[in-house]
Amino acid sequence: MRLAELSERSGVSTATIKYYLREGLLAPGRQVNTTTSEYDEEHLRRLRLIRAMIQVGRIPVATVREVLTHVDDDSLPRTVRLGAAVWALPQVPEPDADDEFVQGSRVAMEELLGTLGWTHAQSLASLSPAFRSLVVAAAALRRLGYDWSAERLVPYARLMHQVAELDLDFMEAHVSEAEKAEVAVLGVVLVEPMLRALHHLAQEEESARRYGLE
Amino acid sequence: MRLAELSERSGVSTATIKYYLREGLLAPGRQVNTTTSEYDEEHLRRLRLIRAMIQVGRIPVATVREVLTHVDDDSLPRTVRLGAAVWALPQVPEPDADDEFVQGSRVAMEELLGTLGWTHAQSLASLSPAFRSLVVAAAALRRLGYDWSAERLVPYARLMHQVAELDLDFMEAHVSEAEKAEVAVLGVVLVEPMLRALHHLAQEEESARRYGLE
Structure with a gap:
């Protein structure tokens, strides 16, 4: 398809598409002659993903490029490619390692991973932005006097593991190999709000069941 | 306790506490003489909650006051009091009712509630910010060509219902009546990041289990 059709089918203006091409977010089309390029379904799908990240996820263009570079890099381990979205999204800053609440929270969260038997997550913990976010959130609660122990988080973590299994089951059942990493990105940007x-x-439902609406 | 002790135990400066008192976020202490007031554990707990909402939740002072007004209003139904945090937080704007994706998504999400048997959530749907957020998120996915049907969301919704049961179980088992609404606020502001x-x-764990780390 030509640029005009790509624009119409994606709902993205030709000027914006040209900007994405210049910025390297979208691969160039197949050159037909000096002024015309031909685009395919792959371009359309990628454009939708870019639009989702920028418009719905409000992710800066530079970050989008970084995420897509990881998503497209076949040399990376699959887990890293699928995790590219999370790893490249705006991250919680590294917490102050000398802070007593951070220290206590880190110990508790490492204990949590041990109790859960999440051995892979344990070995990734020092690198993982998700683990860092968990430590920071737990430290904020501790600082306020609420101690969310590892024990209390276990049932929550087991439910979220079931959610993650649904995520990956869906990806394996319904998505082509080429699309897998894209769907992982969408999962972070669009499925989390759902x-x-x-x-x-x-x-609301459970509260109304227990206490009524009056 | 005096203002200085309240400040020391809460980690909030006396100037900030005075500001919260002026703004009506914190109830006045018991007047001992013209220049001195006495504060109690209730003040300390409320101060921690305010600090959590403002510093960690980044909620504007005016919204904090609105949430606390609902939390403290005994005349409101309990479900509304417990839901005050969600209802008063920054909301997704009302979507365009004429938009075909919004319409399709609303129908699908109403079908979802029917399938789940969430009759209370159904009767609250037209008022609920959570339902609106769900419709908006599903419409964004539809617009991008991803149709998250009601059927596909059912297992996710059932897991989130189990999470909600944990939330309320915890509240009932560990928290005094006076603290319940406060804990609901904290749940929204601090527990969601966890x-x-x-x-x-x-x-990460499930992906590494299925595909390895290489």
Whole structure:
């Protein structure tokens, strides 16, 4: 398809598509002659992904490029490619290692991974932004006097593991190899708001069941 | 305790405490004489909650006051009091009702609640910010060509219902009546980042189990 059709089918203006091409977010089309290029379904799919990250996920263009570079790099381990979205998203800053609440929280969260038997997550912990976010969130609660022990988090973690199994089952069953890493990106950017909304709805439902609406 | 002790035990400066008192976020202490007031454990707990909302949750002072007003209003139904945090947090704007993706997504999400048997959530749907967020997130995915059907969301919703049961079980078992609404606020502001981090960690673990780290 030509640029005009790519624009129409994606809902992205030709000027914006040209900008993405210049910035290297989108691979060049197949050159037909000096002024015309031909684009395919792969371009359309990638454009949708870029639009989702920028418009819905509000991710800066430079970060989008970084995420896509990881997603496209066949030399990277699959787990890293699938995790590219999480690893490249805006990260919680490294917490102050001397802070007593951070230290206590790190010990508790390492204990949590041990109790869960999440051996891979344990070996990745020192690198993982997810582990860092967990330590920071738990430290914030500790600082306020709320001690979320490893023990208390175990049932939550087991449920979130079931959620992660659904994520990967879906990816394996419904998505082509080429699309897998893209779907992982979408999962972080678009599916999480749905999960959060479902959590709040479930709280409303359960609260109304227990206490009524009056 | 005096203001100085309240400040020391909460880690909030006396100037900031005075500001919260002026803004009506914190109830006045018991007046001992013209220049001195006496504060109690209730003040300390409330101060911690305010600090959590403002510093960790980055919630504006005016919204904090609104949330606390709901939390403290005994005349409101309990479900509404417990939901005050969610209902008062920054909301997804009302989506365009004429948009075909929004319409399709609303129908699908109503079907989801029916399939789940969440009758209370159904009756609250037209008012609920959580339902609105769900419709908006699903519409964004539809617009990008990803159709998250009601059927596909059912297992996710059932898991999030189990998470909500844990939330309320904890509240009932460990928290005094006076603290319940406060804990609900903390749940939204502080526990959600932990849940999200656990989800990402679980994805890393499951992905590494299935595909290895090489």
